[in-house]
Amino acid sequence: MMGFQPVILATDALIYLLVILALAFAWYTRRHAHLRAPWRRVAASRTAMGALVVIAVYVVIGLLDTLHFRPASGEDAQGHARYASEVQSVLDLLATPLVAHREKTYSAPFATHLYTRETIELPGGGQVRDFPRLKWGGAHLGDPARRAGDIAWRSAAGVALGAAAWLLWMALALRRHPGGWRAWWADPGRAPMRTAAWVWLVVLILAGLVLTLAGVYHILGTDKVGEDVFYQSLKSIRTGLVIGTLTTLVMLPAAILLGIMAGYFRGWVDDVIQYLYTTLSSVPGVLLIAAAVLMMQIYMNNHQDEFNSLTERADLRLLFLCVILGVTSWTSLCRLLRGETLKLRQLEYVQAAQAFGVGHFTTLMRHILPNVMHIVLIVVVLDFSGLVLAEAVLSYINIGVDPNTNSWGNMINSARLELAREPVVWWSLAAAFVFMFVLVLAANLFADVVRDAFDPRLRERS
Amino acid sequence: MTQPQVQSDSAPVLEVRGLRTHLGPARQPVRAVDGVDLSLRRGETLVLVGESGCGKSMIALSLMRLLPPTGRVVDGEVLLDGRSLLDLPEVAMRRERGGRIGMIFQEPMTSLNPVMTVGRQVAEAVQLHDPAHAGQPRARVLELFRQVGIPDPERRLDEYPHQLSGGMKQRVMIAMALAGRPDVLIADEPTTALDVTIQAQVLDLLRALQRETGMAILLITHDLGVVAEMADRVGVMYAGQLVESGEVGDFFRRPRHPYSRKLFAALPDAGKRDRGLDVIPGMVPPLNQDFPLCRFRDRCEAAQAVCGEAPPPWRGGAADGYRCHLAVDEIRLLHAATPPLRPAAPAADRPLMRARGLQMHFPIRRGVLRRTVGHVRAVDGVDLALYPGRTLALVGESGCGKTTVGKALLQLLRPTGGTVEYDGHELTRLRGEPLRRLRRAFQIIFQDPASSMNPRMLVGDIVAEGMRAQGIGGDRAAQRARVAGLLAQVGLPESAMQRYPHEFSGGQRQRIAIARALAVEPRLIVCDEPTSALDVSVQAQVLNLLKTLQAELGLSYLFITHNIAVVAYLADEVAVMYLGRIVEQGPVGTLLNTPAHPYTEALLRAVPVPDPAHQREVLRLEGDMPSPANPPLGCHFHERCPRAEARCREAYPPQVELAPGHRVACWVAAQGSSMPRMVK
């Protein structure tokens, strides 16, 4: 077995931090009844549970893509392991066939031939212009005409595999359920879990199809340089998640601190903070991002030697984009928190604390912060989908992630140039669309439920 | 009071039979109204009385078919002149709603559309229900405005709701309800959100309108005083059911149901000063269950074996009876054990806290440079002295500045003028650590038990907060023991420490708030309307507790309230505030029995007395309290004062001591007294 050297990129570190924070938050929530209550309302929603399964699948793929390492590539003279300069992730490892099966250029989904004519040398001498066979896609077929049958057979196997995995999963999960699966199935209180189970079935069947098909076909085609589009889409998941989560993570401390300070202390503190966020928010967001990203590009171009590898450079650029997006988006949360704090500080329990001579810092931490956290949570969840969508637009204007980073925005950006082609190269676009749409839709549906569960003002209606 | 002509022989105009209204999910509904029969005759006023959550508002909304989306009438009949309202199609029901049945609501502040002139809102009702005036509604709207006593109606017509005071808005609501010349007017707590002097005006108006039009009124209230004042007949609601009904005189002379009787015993008044008030133990049971037995049994002292066997029968006639297993003479109620009250502490010479010339002015800024162009004089020169072991009640209507006085005394708001002296310290000049250390000596209890505790903290931590902030009570274990002791002192179990505030009822939460204040062993507590949000039976528990604690610990209270009955029960001295100043101050007996200031007199006479035999003559106050940003010249009260003279318009009257400790700021009262003595 080959050794490897773990690599932690800047965004990786922040993702680990985020995971630790999320786990700590979950642990803390479990122990406090009043924090658990709204989550129980979320868990009682069928939409939320279904969406959660989808989000979880994305998150798992994203996390697999976050575990980075350098594989060993041999030994040096002293017998120490040498490592490749290229950074890989566990996802790359799992998707090795997809990475390896590189074609020459465009090919359609499930195609056996290239999308463009080429001059082919005939074995018996002479040349012909035709669509050449793909090197990998459908290469196992002796005769390309048998493709339809092969796909049907493999699909059936994939569905069966997925269904079997699902049945096994359900059997294990319901093993301990009192009254067995019949009781579980009939319990009206379990409806959200059943929705989740159905979504899980769909996920597993899709996974089964991928297992049986993706190894021998390019199920979503290949792009201009022959890279598998399905692999690109998978790799883009991490980028989307990073933008959606790290952006809020980096802006939260400033937004929370400034927001509650402005509302609590008022006076000149409030004036200064209000001035700060009004100024920042008066610059159109896109332009501020554009300006900052352009400046960063210049900096990076002029200091190329400071980066060890392309991956590291692209990663730093991704992180910087998160920071910039954070800078432009903290103002609205800050304003919200300021308003809420203004209301809270008038409440009688804050005045009671004042009557006891409780200090400002303690009051902020004990009475204000815990009572605005639900707003923070709602905003974080609501912002997520907007940020994922923003990435695509920014990449389109060339002020998004590094062109070498896999992202849905970059996929769209490169594919749109081919729209004018006849016939159209549609699969990159379609793949990016489907992957983004499913994630953003799930996130939006989930965010809706979270907001209704956490905002008491909204809950009392309906 | 002239009796409205009740045509007792005529058929009822409104009849309700077996009404059942459910709220929420069908699986486990809240049975808000659970089998109620009512009948209402022309010209008659039926008052439904009950504590919050007993279902009385839901009856009104069921009759109007205006239930919230989750609500539905599941059974029963509502007959208006013999026609079943519940079976009408919605289109036909709309003609009845606002036509033959009008309704007014509790919150006039929010019940009018804020972006539409009040004239148009009333005109809408006229156009719908008054075909004769549908084309030109304006004249009819003017007539209605005059009818409900809106001054200067031509101008008011084109004003928006926010330009009117609460009392005026309620008059507009009444005008709207009258537009269809209704046979029945449903009034759901129409005066609860209003001050007593305004309440007196509105109740007067309703009575006058009834005499004029002969409409029947279904009035809903929680205030037994309003019942005595308005009712011909009374229905007492408890947990979704009617538990007693009868003619008003009989009801007040001889209430029959144990619940009704306990309600009367729980009312504070001057006569009960030397003993505790009766309380009803426990809480109203949640209504999302079936009740096979009497719903009041668990809280009833008179309960006997038979009460555990079957649902209680209705004794007596439909219009005059009560729901109980026991005959009237079988119901034996214990009266409140007189708590071991020590005699009130004799007035010490040295006050614990003394305020002189206390001012709280909030600047009004205008213009480009935000220059201060005036001040809202919320508190404008108040002198108070609080003595150990005694209670000073600060009385006044909303907006008079009484709460601001409380907060300014405790330096929760820093006064803009005057002095507050405590134990040799001048508090207004203290800051930082010295003030922080003194804070344990004076604490505050707030009005709203819902917002006075951090919902994210355990009750144990809430009670201990003051101890921790002040660094007293020893280590954690000692603090816990002390918290448990405090909770026991206010009658809560030790297990309460591990629970959150929302798990407790309003009364319990108020007791937790008292325990929290006691934790730092204060010598003075400002009680800011601590019972205003509570039902009568719960209020009694809190008042008893406060009284006992004062006797045991020698606490000094500043009791801020608008409830005169509570003042009579609890206070040693009373100060009456009007527009930021104290207009009269004196010992409780003197002040309540022989008020000298016309405002005090008007305030006292406006309070409805829960005794129909003892009807007061209302000293009617016109108009509303002026704005503290722009008080009238001369005596602040002269514009509304029935006895105002020329000099009242010229200068603010000085304080005059009429008798030892009884001071008044009024030209007229000073003149009439035998021995006026200038104080300042």
Place this chain on the structure above:
Amino acid sequence: MMAYIVRRLLYAIPILIGVNLLTFVLFFVVNSPDDMARMHLGVKRVTDAAIQQWKHERGYDKPLVWNEQAEGAGHLTDTIFFDKSLRLFAFDFGQSDSGRNIGHDISQRMWPSLAIAVPVMLVGLLVNISFSLLLAFFRGTYLDFWGVVLCVAMMSISGLFYIIGGQVLLGKLLNLFPISGYDTGPHAWKFLVLPVVIGVVSAIGAGSRWYRTLFLEEINKDFVRSARAKGLSEQRVLFVHVLRNALIPILTGVVVILPSLFMGSLLLESFFGVPGLGSYTIDAINRQDFAIVRAMVFLGAVLYILGLLLTDISYTIADPRVRLE
């Protein structure tokens, strides 16, 4: 009222100074003009003379904030900060890095921007209000439920796909409209329809759902119950009482973006080849023409502040409760 407006305008000054300083720091302090020149001329193998030449042509060869060599006021005025940042306050945008007059470009290009942005806003408002009123009227029914699901689904689609999808479907497959281009003559509308339709459709999801919550918020207020107690029909309650109250936040939300309509839509204009300010900005970003980006940042901030002021004023018109002090 007048005093309020004057005060708000005065308050705009420190904010614009802040924006100005921010852009100055971003464009001239983070990276020196030398770096920018090197970027434009190609990083490798660039002579110092070429860099100096590039800087001189564009006026970037002066000191940043303090000119030692100049006389008197020239210490301050003959600097990059004065030339490139402070002049913006007089709406003197100067020359772009490619040598064009930015002020002139802006005055030319704002009309095509408005030609798209204004119809998108008006039609969008109409469509969103109608759709959300429909949902509010049928609240709690399946129509409402699926309407909201549709809104959420439409919100979950990137704006890029609306444009690409619209171009392919309406332009390419159905051949109804030209896919891109712009004309000023009588045929201008042909080029406008497709971007306007796409602009409206892409905003339906978020807009309608937001308006629906506004309507539902009003429907649960006490005054609506009083209106029903009068015997008003549900239609009248909704169209007179609820609509009038919900229109206040809707209209003021529109007013705040009114001035910014001049800036155009980045995506629509660049996809459809409309010569407006949106595509101007995008081109500038792609060509890394910092003078234009700087000018647009400042212009955007001015318009945003103007929008805030207009919002406050429109409140006083729409809501009788609000008086500006």
